Amino acid sequence: MGDPREGILRFFPGNASAPLSPGDTILAHAIRAGIPILSPCGGEGRCGKCRISVSGNVRGGDDPGVLSPEERRAGTRLACRCTPLGGEVGITVLPESRPARLSAYIEGKETAEDGPYLPLHVVPGKGNPLGVALDAGTSTLAGALIDLRNGSVLARAAADNPQMACGEDLISRIVFVEENPDGLALLRRLLLQGIGQVISDLLRSSSLTGEIVEFVAAGNTVVSHILYGLSPAPMRRPPHRPTLREYPAKTGKDLGIASAPSARLRIFPSIGGFVGGDIVSGILASGMHREDAVSLFYDVGTNGEVALGNREFRIACSSSAGPAFEGGEVACGMRAYPGAIDSVRIDPSSFEVSWTVIGGDKPSGVCGSGILDLCAELFRAGLIDRAGRFVPRAGAPFRDTDRGKAFIVARAGQNATDADILFTASDLKSVIRTKAALCAAAEALLEAVGFSREKVERVYIAGGFGNFLDLRSALTLGVFPPFPLEKFVLLGNASLAGAIGAIRNRKRWEEACALCASTDHHDLSSDLGFMELYQRALFIPHTDAERYSASLSPEATR
Numbered sequence: 392m393g394d395p396r397e398g399i400l401r402f403f404p405g406n407a408s409a410p411l412s413p414g415d416t417i418l419a420h421a422i423r424a425g426i427p428i429l430s431p432c433g434g435e436g437r438c439g440k441c442r443i444s445v446s447g448n449v450r451g452g453d454d455p456g457v458l459s460p461e462e463r464r465a466g467t468r469l470a471c472r473c474t475p476l477g478g479e480v481g482i483t484v485l486p487e488s489r490p491a492r493l494s495a496y497i498e499g500k501e502t503a504e505d506g507p508y509l510p511l512h513v514v515p516g517k518g519n520p521l522g523v524a525l526d527a528g529t530s531t532l533a534g535a536l537i538d539l540r541n542g543s544v545l546a547r548a549a550a551d552n553p554q555m556a557c558g559e560d561l562i563s564r565i566v567f568v569e570e571n572p573d574g575l576a577l578l579r580r581l582l583l584q585g586i587g588q589v590i591s592d593l594l595r596s597s598s599l600t601g602e603i604v605e606f607v608a609a610g611n612t613v614v615s616h617i618l619y620g621l622s623p624a625p626m627r628r629p630p631h632r633p634t635l636r637e638y639p640a641k642t643g644k645d646l647g648i649a650s651a652p653s654a655r656l657r658i659f660p661s662i663g664g665f666v667g668g669d670i671v672s673g674i675l676a677s678g679m680h681r682e683d684a685v686s687l688f689y690d691v692g693t694n695g696e697v698a699l700g701n702r703e704f705r706i707a708c709s710s711s712a713g714p715a716f717e718g719g720e721v722a723c724g725m726r727a728y729p730g731a732i733d734s735v736r737i738d739p740s741s742f743e744v745s746w747t748v749i750g751g752d753k754p755s756g757v758c759g760s761g762i763l764d765l766c767a768e769l770f771r772a773g774l775i776d777r778a779g780r781f782v783p784r785a786g787a788p789f790r791d792t793d794r795g796k797a798f799i800v801a802r803a804g805q806n807a808t809d810a811d812i813l814f815t816a817s818d819l820k821s822v823i824r825t826k827a828a829l830c831a832a833a834e835a836l837l838e839a840v841g842f843s844r845e846k847v848e849r850v851y852i853a854g855g856f857g858n859f860l861d862l863r864s865a866l867t868l869g870v871f872p873p874f875p876l877e878k879f880v881l882l883g884n885a886s887l888a889g890a891i892g893a894i895r896n897r898k899r900w901e902e903a904c905a906l907c908a909s910t911d912h913h914d915l916s917s918d919l920g921f922m923e924l925y926q927r928a929l930f931i932p933h934t935d936a937e938r939y940s941a942s943l944s945p946e947a948t949r
C-alpha cells in the first residue's frame with residue numbers, strides 16, 4: 392500500500408480516496424480501493440471500457456489504438472494504462488464505465504411449482520428466521536430474502552459483481568488469479584463485498600427483521616470456487632475439470648459472510664467444467680427435468696450454457712460464447728442499464744435509425760438486446776451481407792474510423808457522450824462469433840444424442856439478457872436453431888428462481904443434487920464435429936439459410 396505523503400488519488404463520483412502506490416495503474420488503485428470501473432479485458436488495454444478523465448500528474452492511458460481522436464482531445468484516458476505520478480490526482484470514472492444495477496436481473500419466472508413449503512433447515516436464532524437465495528453471476532449478484540416461517544419472498548436486490556474490475560469474463564478472472572500472487576484473495580474479497588452489499592440492500596428493504604440462518608447460492612463454477620476459497624485455475628486447461636463439483640455445506644462465518652455468520656451456506660453443485668450450479672438451479676426452476684417433453688435450456692449471459700433433455704436424460708455444455716450480448720467486446724456495448732439503447736429499427740429505404748433507450752434519456756451505449764436488434768435490422772436493410780460484412784450503401788450512415796468502417800447508431804448531438812455511438816466491423820465480428828457459438832452448441836447437443844430438432848418441444852431462455860430479447864431478431868441472425876416462436880419460453884433469472892425454490896422446499900434441493908449428478912457434461916473442446924457446426928453458424932442466419940429462415944414470417948426476415 393502506498394505512502395499517502397507521495398500522493399493521493401481521489402475518485403469521482405463519490406470522492407473516495409486512495410494513497411498513491413508508485414508504478415501501479417489507476418485501475419489497480421481502483422480495484423484495491425473498491426471503486427468499480429468496468430474493465431472487460433481485465434486491464435489489458437484492449438476493450439477501451441475503463442474510461443476516465445484525470446486532473447493531476449499522470450502518464451499514459453491515451454492510447455490512440457483504442458481511443459478515438461475526439462476522445463483523446465476531450466482528455467479521456469484508459470484507467471488500466473494510466474499511471475499516477477504523484478501529488479493529488481483527481482479521477483472521474485466516465486458514466487459509460489460505471490457499473491450500475493438493474494432490477495430486471497432479479498426477476499425470474501418460477502415456471503415449476505415449488506411444492507409445499509418444506510424449509511431446508513431452520514435453526515433457532517435471534518428473532519425471525521430468514522433465508523437468502525443468491526444468483527452469483529459473472530456480472531451480477533442477485534438475491535432474494537425469504538421469510539423462513541412461511542417461504543414468502545420479503546425483498547429482492549441486485550448489485551454488480553465487483554469482480555468485473557478484474558475481467559468481464561471467466562477466463563480473464565482465472566488469468567487474474569494465475570498472474571497475481573494475491574489474485575484469488577482479492578477476487579474473493581470483491582465477491583464477499585458484493586454479497587455483503589446485496590444482503591444489506593435486502594435487509595434494508597425488508598419490513599421484517601431477523602437473523603439469516605439459511606443461505607443458498609447458485610453460481611457458475613468459477614465464481615462458486617472463488618466463494619468456496621478454491622482456485623479456479625485448473626479449469627483453464629484440459630480436461631477443464633473443476634476441483635470440486637459438490638461443495639459441502641459451511642457456515643457464513645466459515646466463508647467470510649459477515650452479515651450471515653450463523654447461516655448454513657449451500658452452493659449448488661456443478662455439472663462440470665464451465666457448466667455450473669447456476670445452470671443446475673436454472674434447470675430446476677424450468678422443471679424440464681420433470682417433463683416427458685424434450686426441452687432445450689439456454690442461459691444467455693456473460694457466458695452461454697446450453698442443456699438438452701427431459702426427465703430421463705440430460706446433457707449440457709458451455710458454449711464459449713463471448714460477452715457480446717452483455718455489451719462486452721463491443722465498443723459501443725454496455726449492460727442493460729439506464730442510458731442503454733435496448734431496441735433499434737432501421738428504415739430499409741431511407742436507412743434512418745430509430746431506437747428506444749432504457750430510462751428514456753439520451754443514450755450512452757447499446758445493450759445486448761439493442762445489439763441484437765441492430766445487427767438484425769442492418770441485415771434486413773441489406774447493410775450486412777450473409778457473411779457478416781458491412782455493405783455500405785449510398786445514404787447509409789457509415790463512417791470511416793481508425794478501426795475501419797463503422798455504422799453510426801447515434802450521432803454526437805443525439806446522445807449523452809461527446810462522440811458518435813459507433814458499431815464497428817470488429818464489433819459485428821464479435822456478435823457473430825457469439826451467436827455462432829450459441830447456435831452451434833445446441834446443434835452439437837442434438838447431434839450428440841442423435842435427435843432431430845423436431846423432437847424438441849420447448850426452448851427455455853434464462854438469463855438477464857433473455858428478459859429483453861427480441862426473439863425475431865435472434866432468429867433472424869441465427870442465434871438459436873430455427874424453432875417456431877411458440878416453442879420459446881423466456882424465464883428471466885431462472886438461477887435465482889431455482890435458489891428460491893430450493894430454500895422453500897428441501898425436496899427441491901435434493902432434486903437439484905440428483906439432477907446434477909444425472910446430467911452429462913458434453914465438452915465441446917473435444918467434440919470433433921463442433922468446429923464444423925460453428926463455422927456453418929458464422930453466416931447469417933446460417934449456411935442453411937432456407938431452413939433457418941423457415942421459422943420466421945417473410946415480414947420478419949424482410
Ligand code: FES
Pocket residue numbers: 429430431432433434435436437438439440441469470471472
Ligand atoms: S482497456 Fe482498460 S480494462 Fe480494457
